[in-house]
Amino acid sequence: MTEFTQAVVQMIQKIPKGKVATYKQIAELVGRPGAVRGVVWILSSSSRKYRLPWHRVLNSKGKIAFDKRSTNYRKQRLLLQREGVEFVTTDELSLPKYQWKKRPPKKKRNTPRMFS
DNA sequence: AACATGACTCATA
């Protein structure tokens, strides 16, 4: 096991139950901000081997990385919900829509400017 | 040593 792998494994195991982290965060925390894909690789290849709380790792948008229709997606979501992680739907998230007041028309300058 | 793969991320269209 390489240093990188070791560091990533430890970092992932540190994620507390009921909380989540990002692929990117993991990479950054082990001091290799550009190695996101390396983290992905470890998660997908060695989750079992190292007994990782793989479900606590989400993508940068805070969403589950698997396809919504996949079994893995459902599995991960279930595990998270069992830990008390709450999911919100898009409409619950959407904020009230405001209408900007139209700004009064710009007054024309009497003194011409040199550069538009 | 070269090449493919992976549960990604970012910018752009």
Added chain:
DNA sequence: ATATGAGCCATGT
């Protein structure tokens, strides 16, 4: 809002 492409890095063959 979705889609596409490029960049990214550690491993396995």
